Each structure stands twice: as structure tokens, then as C-alpha cells.
Amino acid sequence: MSFLFSIESIAERYAQIFEFYELNCREFKLDKIEIRYEDLIENLDMELTKLMAFLSLEKDSKYKDYQKHAKNKVISTASKNQVSKSLYQTSRYKWVNYRKQIQHIVPTLEKYIFKFNYEA
Numbered sequence: 156m157s158f159l160f161s162i163e164s165i166a167e168r169y170a171q172i173f174e175f176y177e178l179n180c181r182e183f184k185l186d187k188i189e190i191r192y193e194d195l196i197e198n199l200d201m202e203l204t205k206l207m208a209f210l211s212l213e214k215d216s217k218y219k220d221y222q223k224h225a226k227n228k229v230i231s232t233a234s235k236n237q238v239s240k241s242l243y244q245t246s247r248y249k250w251v252n253y254r255k256q257i258q259h260i261v262p263t264l265e266k267y268i269f270k271f272n273y274e275a
Contacts, residue, residue, distance in 0.1 A: 166260040173267050191271060196242045 158168040180187060188209040195202045199219060207214045222241055250257070250273075261268065268274070 162257065162260055163263070166263040170263050170267065189271075193247050196244055196247060199242065 158164045179185065188206060190202055190206065203218055204214055207218070
């Protein structure tokens with residue numbers, strides 16, 4: 156992970172990953188759905204309805220209670236405390252707090268900022 160040495164190299168890698176993702180979507184004509192975290196926490200029902208339809212699954216309210224299911228599972232990842240919590244708003248648009256510090260990398264990420272409806 157040698158790209159993690161600076162915010163500039165992280166932004167460049169982020170852009171490269173999304174370019175690769177877009178290339179694969181075009182080349183392989185991938186059937187996909189994109190869901191933003193902010194949209195999920197703002198309107199869980201609507202986003203779950205879209206996701207269930209995309210996956211050809213019946214809408215079921217139990218999916219909204221994922222944290223109850225997670226509490227009964229053995230989870231051995233670093234995020235095990237997070238997966239058993241309800242969706243939380245604290246990470247929503249958190250990047251805005253650092254707008255001044257990251258302004259110089261906006262040109263590298265601009266395409267994706269607009270694609271995913273974030274503001275620069």
C-alpha cells in the first residue's frame with residue numbers, strides 16, 4: 156500500500172480505482188446498483204426497496220434490523236463493533252469539515268465528486 160504516503164497519492168489511487176471500475180462496467184456490461192451511504196442513512200426504506208428490486212428479492216422489513224442479526228453472529232473483523240450498531244449520521248458529509256485541507260486534490264477527484272452528487 157505504498158500509495159498511502161500522502162493525500163495526493165491517495166486521491167490519485169481513488170481516481171484510478173474508479174476509472175478501473177468504470178472500465179469494467181463498460182467492458183463487461185455489468186448490471187449494478189450504486190448506493191451512496193448518505194442516501195442510505197437519509198432514506199433507508201427507499202434505498203432498501205431499490206436494492207431488493209435490483210436483487211429480485213421480496214421486500215422484507217427484517218433487513219432493516221440487520222444489527223439484531225449481527226449481534227447473534229461471530230464477527231472477527233476490525234469493524235465488528237460497527238456492524239451491530241444502527242446506521243449513524245456522524246459520518247455523513249464528514250469530509251466537509253476538511254474542505255480547506257483537501258481543496259488542492261479536488262481536481263483529481265472532481266469527476267467522481269460530481270458523478271456521485273457531492274459538492275466540491
